Amino acid sequence: MRFDVVTLFPDFVRQCAAVGVVGRAQQRELLQVETWNPRDYATDNYRTVDGRTCGGGPGMVMLIDPLRAALKAMREAAAEPVHVIYLSPQGARLTQGRVEALAKLPRIGLLCGRYEGVDERLLAHEVDEELSIGDYVLSGGELGAAVIIDAVGRLQEGALNDAQSAQQDSFSDGLLDCPHYAKPVRHALGDVPEVLLSGDHAAIRRWRLKQALGRTWLRRPDLLVQRALDKESRALLEEFRREYAQ
Ligand SMILES: CC(C)(C)c1cccc(C(=O)NCC2(NC(=O)c3cccc4nocc34)CCCCC2)c1
Numbered sequence: 001m002r003f004d005v006v007t008l009f010p011d012f013v014r015q016c017a018a019v020g021v022v023g024r025a026q027q028r029e030l031l032q033v034e035t036w037n038p039r040d041y042a043t044d045n046y047r048t049v050d051g052r053t054c055g056g057g058p059g060m061v062m063l064i065d066p067l068r069a070a071l072k073a074m075r076e077a078a079a080e081p082v083h084v085i086y087l088s089p090q091g092a093r094l095t096q097g098r099v100e101a102l103a104k105l106p107r108i109g110l111l112c113g114r115y116e117g118v119d120e121r122l123l124a125h126e127v128d129e130e131l132s133i134g135d136y137v138l139s140g141g142e143l144g145a146a147v148i149i150d151a152v153g154r155l156q157e158g159a160l161n162d163a164q165s166a167q168q169d170s171f172s173d174g175l176l177d178c179p180h181y182a183k184p185v186r187h188a189l190g191d192v193p194e195v196l197l198s199g200d201h202a203a204i205r206r207w208r209l210k211q212a213l214g215r216t217w218l219r220r221p222d223l224l225v226q227r228a229l230d231k232e233s234r235a236l237l238e239e240f241r242r243e244y245a246q
Contacts, residue, residue, distance in 0.1 A: 001103070001156050002032040004074045004082060005145050006067065007112040008049065010035035016146035017153070025159040033149060034077065038062070041069035050115050059116035067111070067122050074109060084109035084128045085148070086118065087141030091130030094147065096174075098131070102148070103155035110148060112141030174227040176220055178211035206236065214240030 005013045017026065017033040025031045038049045043065070050060035075082055083105050092098070102108060111118070111127060123130075133144045154160060181192040195207045213236055216224050229237065 001030075001105070001153065002034070002078060002080070002107045003110060003145075003149050003153070004034050004036060004077070004107065005110045005112065005142075005149075006036045006038060006070050006074065007110075007140075007142055007145065008037060008039060008114050009112075009140065009142055010037050012142050013112075013145055013149075017149050021159055021164065022150055022153040025153055025156055028158070030156045030158050031153050033153075034074075036070040036074045038066035038070045041073065042066040053116060061116050062113060062118045062122075064119045064122045067118065068126065071109070071111070071126050078107065080106040082107045082109040084111060084126060086111045086113070086123055086127040086130045087133070087144030087148075088113060088117075088130045089132050089135070089138075091132040094131050094133050094144075094151075096151070099148070099151040100155065103152045108148070108152065110141075110145040112145050114140045174223055175212040176216045176223070178208040178215070206232075209233065210236040210240050213237040214244065217241065218244070 003017075007013050013035055014033065017023065022031070022033075026033060039047045042048050042063075049063060049066045051063050053059055053061050071084070083102075085108060087110060131144065131148070133147045138144075154164075179193075181196060185192045185197060193207070195203050198204070209232075213224075213229075213233055217237060217240070
């Protein structure tokens with residue numbers, strides 16, 4: 001997988017992708033993150049990348065030509081076709097399902113807005129998809145790009161070790177996580193639940209699934225609606241709800 005990010009802040013994006021699972025995947029050449037700065041493609045002496053909003057009003061808009069030139073250079077840098085995503089509050093909300101679909105592509109282009117946004121004509125001609133990471137005001141699209149690089153990058157074959165991909169499997173089965181504990185077993189803040197110390201792996205699996213189901217029901221019932229529950233899960237959730245109601 002190759003990510004090409006068009007951004008006025010390349011260092012920020014590169015640093016986000018340089019740490020942890022994604023950083024290691026880059027070192028192992030499981031994925032590549034390249035950045036393209038529109039300022040390098042501005043043709044005037046002041047390297048202008050923004051212009052006054054037509055129709056008046058406050059704020060500036062990112063100009064077509066520096067972005068278009070950066071995108072052209074990006075497309076020509078490698079043979080595979082690029083799926084270009086504009087990170088935007090107007091985009092469809094990013095979900096794990098969409099992340100899993102994106103992870104199958106050979107190349108993803110990520111266009112990051114700044115100022116008041118990007119000239120609509122550039123978006124109409126150069127962008128394949130608009131995606132949003134959430135409903136709050138941000139200063140730029142770079143955090144969205146970093147989120148996509150992390151979520152999609154960690155799914156690349158070989159990026160996760162066995163422990164991490166086991167954890168990944170539990171996340172991506174659509175439930176919230178169960179509680180986690182490490183030593184000490186006894187602590188002023190409380191003790192580790194006995195079942196986790198029992199060595200009874202079937203009981204431990206059931207306890208973790210019951211906790212994940214219960215917490216999803218309590219905190220994110222919307223996630224539960226999207227997920228069909230098998231017989232065992234329905235029974236465990238019922239048990240959790242009975243205990244919770246007491
Ligand atoms: C959602 C809300 C509050 C109704 C809203 C409504 C109108 C504008 C914004 C906003 O934040 N404009 C600024 C801007 N944001 C983003 O790029 C952005 C925001 C949120 C999720 C994202 N995911 O990717 C990119 C995202 C960065 C500067 C260039 C113009 C876009 C927000």
